[in-house]
Amino acid sequence: MNAFWGLLTKEFYHILRDRRTLLILFGMPVIQLLLFGFAIRNEVNDTHLLLIDESGDYVTQAIESELLASPYFESAGQQTSMRGVERAFQEGRAKEAIVFEPDFAHRLAHEGVAHVQVLTDASDPNMASTILAYTSSILQDVQRRLATGPAAGVRVVPIVRMRYNPELKSVNLFVPGLIALILMLVCALMTSITITREKEVGTMEVLLVSPLKPVQIIVGKVIPYLVISIAIVGVVLALAHFVFRVPMRGSLVLLMLECLLFITCALSLGILISTRSNSQQAAMMLSLAGLLLPTVILSGFIFPVASMPQALQMVSHIVPAKWFLIIVRGIMIKGVPFVDIWQETLVLAGMTVFFLAVSVKNFDDRVA
Amino acid sequence: MRPILFILQKEFLQIFRNKAMLPIIFVLPIIQLLVLSFAATFEVKNTPMSLIDEDGSTTARLLVERFEASGYFSVVHRSIDSAEADEAMQRGDARIILHIPIDFERDLRQTGAAPVQLILDAEDGATAGVVQAYAGRIIATFNRDIQVDFGVPEPDAQPIIDVIISHWYNPELKYQYYMVPGILVLLVTMIGTFLSAMNVVREKEIGTIEQLNVTPMRKGHFIIGKLLPLWILSLVELAAGIVVARVVFHVPFLGNLWLVFGLAGLYLVGMLGLGLWISTITDTQQQAMFIAWFIMVVFILMSGLFTPIESMPLWAQKLTLLNPIAYFIEIMRRVLLKGAGFSAVQEQFWALVAFAVILVTLAVRQYRKVSA
Numbered sequence: 001m002n003a004f005w006g007l008l009t010k011e012f013y014h015i016l017r018d019r020r021t022l023l024i025l026f027g028m029p030v031i032q033l034l035l036f037g038f039a040i041r042n043e044v045n046d047t048h049l050l051l052i053d054e055s056g057d058y059v060t061q062a063i064e065s066e067l068l069a070s071p072y073f074e075s076a077g078q079q080t081s082m083r084g085v086e087r088a089f090q091e092g093r094a095k096e097a098i099v100f101e102p103d104f105a106h107r108l109a110h111e112g113v114a115h116v117q118v119l120t121d122a123s124d125p126n127m128a129s130t131i132l133a134y135t136s137s138i139l140q141d142v143q144r145r146l147a148t149g150p151a152a153g154v155r156v157v158p159i160v161r162m163r164y165n166p167e168l169k170s171v172n173l174f175v176p177g178l179i180a181l182i183l184m185l186v187c188a189l190m191t192s193i194t195i196t197r198e199k200e201v202g203t204m205e206v207l208l209v210s211p212l213k214p215v216q217i218i219v220g221k222v223i224p225y226l227v228i229s230i231a232i233v234g235v236v237l238a239l240a241h242f243v244f245r246v247p248m249r250g251s252l253v254l255l256m257l258e259c260l261l262f263i264t265c266a267l268s269l270g271i272l273i274s275t276r277s278n279s280q281q282a283a284m285m286l287s288l289a290g291l292l293l294p295t296v297i298l299s300g301f302i303f304p305v306a307s308m309p310q311a312l313q314m315v316s317h318i319v320p321a322k323w324f325l326i327i328v329r330g331i332m333i334k335g336v337p338f339v340d341i342w343q344e345t346l347v348l349a350g351m352t353v354f355f356l357a358v359s360v361k362n363f364d365d366r367v368a
Numbered sequence: 369m370r371p372i373l374f375i376l377q378k379e380f381l382q383i384f385r386n387k388a389m390l391p392i393i394f395v396l397p398i399i400q401l402l403v404l405s406f407a408a409t410f411e412v413k414n415t416p417m418s419l420i421d422e423d424g425s426t427t428a429r430l431l432v433e434r435f436e437a438s439g440y441f442s443v444v445h446r447s448i449d450s451a452e453a454d455e456a457m458q459r460g461d462a463r464i465i466l467h468i469p470i471d472f473e474r475d476l477r478q479t480g481a482a483p484v485q486l487i488l489d490a491e492d493g494a495t496a497g498v499v500q501a502y503a504g505r506i507i508a509t510f511n512r513d514i515q516v517d518f519g520v521p522e523p524d525a526q527p528i529i530d531v532i533i534s535h536w537y538n539p540e541l542k543y544q545y546y547m548v549p550g551i552l553v554l555l556v557t558m559i560g561t562f563l564s565a566m567n568v569v570r571e572k573e574i575g576t577i578e579q580l581n582v583t584p585m586r587k588g589h590f591i592i593g594k595l596l597p598l599w600i601l602s603l604v605e606l607a608a609g610i611v612v613a614r615v616v617f618h619v620p621f622l623g624n625l626w627l628v629f630g631l632a633g634l635y636l637v638g639m640l641g642l643g644l645w646i647s648t649i650t651d652t653q654q655q656a657m658f659i660a661w662f663i664m665v666v667f668i669l670m671s672g673l674f675t676p677i678e679s680m681p682l683w684a685q686k687l688t689l690l691n692p693i694a695y696f697i698e699i700m701r702r703v704l705l706k707g708a709g710f711s712a713v714q715e716q717f718w719a720l721v722a723f724a725v726i727l728v729t730l731a732v733r734q735y736r737k738v739s740a
Contacts, residue, residue: 021655024662032665039684040675047678089536090708092698095678108529115530122535123705124546126410127676133501136531143529155511156431156476157483160500162490163457173492185661193654201574280653281566282388288562288661290396297404302674304495306414306463308407315403326460333491340459 003212007220014194015224025228029182029236036174037244044130048076050088050097055104059114063142067098072134089121096120096131108146164333172247175240176328177301179233179259180321184266184295186229189287191270194221196283199274214363222267229263249335255328258341261348262324268355269320275362295321323347371585375593383597393563393601394608397555401609404551405617408674409543412498418445418453418462425473427514431484434510435466440502463489464499477518537622537706545619549700550673552609557693558664560602560636564643565660566653567594568735573652591732595640602636603629622707628700631713634720635696641727642692648734667693692723 015022049067053060067073076094079085088094099117101107108114118135122128165172195218198204207217233256240246248255270287277283297303298312299321305313316322323344330336338345384390417435421428435441441464445456456462467485475482486503490496538545571577580590606629613619643660650656670684671677671693677685688694695716702708710717 018652018655020650021658024658028662028665032669035666035669035684039680039687040669044676044679087712090702090706090712092702113528113530115532117532117534120533120535121706122538122541123701124676125535125538125541125543126546127678128535128538129541130501132533132535133505139529139531146529155481156507156514157481158486158504158507159483160486160488160503162488162493162496162500165490165493165496167493170493173494189657189661190654193657197652197654277388279386279388280657281386281570282392284566284653284657285389285392285396285562288558288657292661293400293404297407300492303408303410304412304492307409307412307495312403312407316407329491330460334458336458 003210004216004220007207007212007217008223011194011220011224015228025186026232026235029178029232030239032178032182033175033236033239033244036178037171040170040174044127044134045071046074047072047096047127047131048094049073050076050079050085050094052079052081052085052097052099054102055100057103057105059105059108059142059146060100063100063116063139064098066138066142067135070134070138072131085119094121095124095127096135098135169244169246171240171244172333173329174301175236175244175246176325176332177296177299177321179236179328180262180299180324181292181295181301182232182236183229183259183263184291184321186232187225187263187266188270188273188291189284190225191222191267192273192277192283192287193280194225195271195274196277196280200279215360218271218363222271226263226267229266230260233259233263246332248332250331250337254338255331258324258327258331258345258348261345261352262320265320265324265348265352265355268352268359272355272359272362275359294319298322299325301325320348320351371583371589372593372596375585375590376596379593379597383601393559394605397559397605398608398612401548401551401555401612402616405544405548405613408547408551410494410498411543412495412502413440414442415440415464415499415502416444416462417441418447418456418465419443420447420450420453420465420467422448422470423468423472427473427476428468430514431468431507431510432466434506435503438502438506440499440506457487457489460489463495464503544617545705546701547673548613548617548619549704550671550697552606552613553693553697553700554668554673555609556602556606556632556636557639557696559605560598561639561643561664562657562660563601564595564598564640565646565656566643567598568644568647569650569653569656572647587732587735591644591735595637595644598640598643599633599636602640603632606632619704621704623703623705624709627710627713628703631696631699631703631717631720634717634724635692635699638692638720638723638727641724641731645727645731645734648731667691670694671697673697689719692720695719695723 051064053064068075073096076088079088079097085094085097088097097119099119101115101117104114104116116139118132120128120132198207208214212220237248241248269291273283273286277286295301298305298308298316298319300316301321305316305322308316327341327344327348330341383393419432421432432443436443445453445462447453450465450467453462453465453467457465465485465487467487469483469485472482472484484507486500488496488499535541568577571580585593610621610625610628614621642663646660646663647656650659670680670688670691672688673693677688677694680688699713699716702713
């Protein structure tokens with residue numbers, strides 16, 4: 001046991017002595033959380049709108065001022081030709097252009113129909129359909145006001161309630177994802193590197209001939225990162241709670257236990273990677289390319305899993321972060337009890353056992 | 369010139385001899401491009417819906433049919449008990465509850481207006497917003513279509529503003545067209561920057577840097593020899609990615625590919641310089657990797673790849689002026705998707721020149737043949 005303590009102390013020294021890495025280790029989550037919380041938004045506001053108004057009468061001007069008065073649009077100036085629109089789209093100066101036909105008010109009054117063309121820069125389709133929806137609803141309003149007489153008819157009136165997150169704050173969604181991302185990085189990437197490093201510089205042999213058992217070596221390597229990870233989770237949760245007011249509706253104890261499970265899972269994944277690779281480079285590229293991007297994209301962190309093609313939804317089942325995200329969002333935002341998430345918990349636990357079993361087998365093969 | 373050739377030969381040998389790294393360098397990025405481009409979409413289909421139909425009238429049924437026929441919703445759960453529906457939402461089985469109250473049809477007939485309640489699981493705020501827009505559109509169409517059934521007389525000659533819509537560059541609004549060029553940038557950048565960040569520091573860590581230092585090679589030769597292979601590798605990677613984007617995703621490339629590659633070459637000089645600089649200020653691969661990763665994550669999140677830069681607060685938009693990835697993603701999107709020529713990306717071009725000069729200068733100044 002004494003030798004084990006020795007190893008543990010050595011590992012802690014290794015980490016604590018490397019100030020730069022330590023600073024990043026704790027600074028990164030903080031910076032990312034601040035960025036996500038304050039800077040990264042999905043809402044569309046102040047879109048630059050280009051106007052081609054060959055008519056310039058009171059109706060078109062009413063429409064224009066209506067559009068520009070809304071929070072969604074900002075004027076990008078007047079244009080006279082389609083060529084100018086193309087140019088503005090290409091240079092990113094405008095995202096939408098509205099073209100009124102000549103004699104707009106006259107046609108509207110005498111012919112009953114006037115045409116307006118809405119052009120969007122649909123290279124970003126998401127934004128294009130959003131701003132189009134805003135534009136058409138404003139145009140409809142104007143049309144209704146122009147109509148004479150009472151607008152009779154029957155209509156179904158939807159009453160919408162946004163449950164769990166009435167202000168639609170994106171930070172609520174990002175915090176759980178961020179926890180998963182950082183834990184993946186710290187646990188899987190850092191452990192896989194630290195173990196392969198010993199292999200690469202040759203000190204693994206030295207450790208293996210010491211009286212320590214292989215399992216003890218691995219555990220000794222892993223424990224410091226476990227401690228650091230728990231501290232990081234604490235920091236992130238505190239920030240989320242005190243700075244961004246992310247709700248914490250469920251049990252904190254349950255959340256911490258689930259985090260612990262996910263940390264263990266990520267650590268075992270790190271161990272697995274390190275048993276499979278012989279150089280730090282390979283270990284790093286594997287964890288980086290193989291784990292981080294899937295954790296960002298396939299877990300539902302930014303893009304909803306339900307929107308993905310069926311085949312990818314199947315793939316997302318093997319991404320541990322996906323299950324963890326369901327758990328954390330459930331506990332924090334919906335306040336679900338354990339009975340509603342036991343299946344996800346079981347999946348994570350199963351993955352952990354699987355990773356550990358495979359690593360132990362790999363490790364034995366190598367030593368033997 | 370000779371020393372450069374030798375070190376080039378050595379670097380290429382090292383890259384191609386390393387059987388563990390080869391698939392990681394060449395296969396993984398392509399797989400990721402395929403997977404990620406399919407996955408990255410905000411479009412929401414088949415939202416599971418829990419239905420509470422207390423009315424049970426024909427009109428209520430017609431409304432529900434509209435929801436199902438749209439393809440955006442599928443009813444997974446029916447009940448007349450709102451507690452049961454709430455539970456389904458809490459479990460995550462349903463994302464939206466449509467509650468049609470009793471006397472829905474009667475109210476519609478008698479008073480001309482009848483409420484329905486839509487309760488959305490807004491855990492994911494962005495998705496909830498999209499789903500709400502779909503639901504709103506369905507109800508609006510429904511309202512227009514039921515007028516005749518309810519015997520409302522045709523409005524006589526009300527003025528109509530006829531809206532003609534055209535979506536430029538991407539008429540079918542395919543999200544992949546938008547994401548693929550961005551993800552390509554990401555993959556090329558990651559491979560280039562990470563490999564160069566690890567390259568020199570690896571020699572330091574395993575001690576071979578001393579051997580290189582005692583050779584008569586000049587500093588400039590050494591750096592060119594180190595970076596050139598990675599530069600070529602990254603460009604090859606970009607070419608492969610563009611082929612995949614064209615063949616698999618049918619992304620319409622309107623712009624000039626030579627312009628793309630020219631600007632990519634310039635961009636890569638800067639990013640490789642960044643990697644090299646990181647590897648000169650660190651002592652271990654672990655450190656180098658970590659710093660590179662940290663910088664990369666901040667750059668990626670602030671690049672406009674996933675969320676539009678226009679939506680950020682002003683101070684954050686200003687910060688993106690310091691982000692080379694943001695410039696290059698903008699270039700790729702403008703040139704590839706919108707067919708922009710050089711004059712439309714001039715600003716970005718000069719920014720990339722500045723990055724390349726600054727980062728390479730930093731790296732070269734920092735690199736010393738003598739270890740302290």
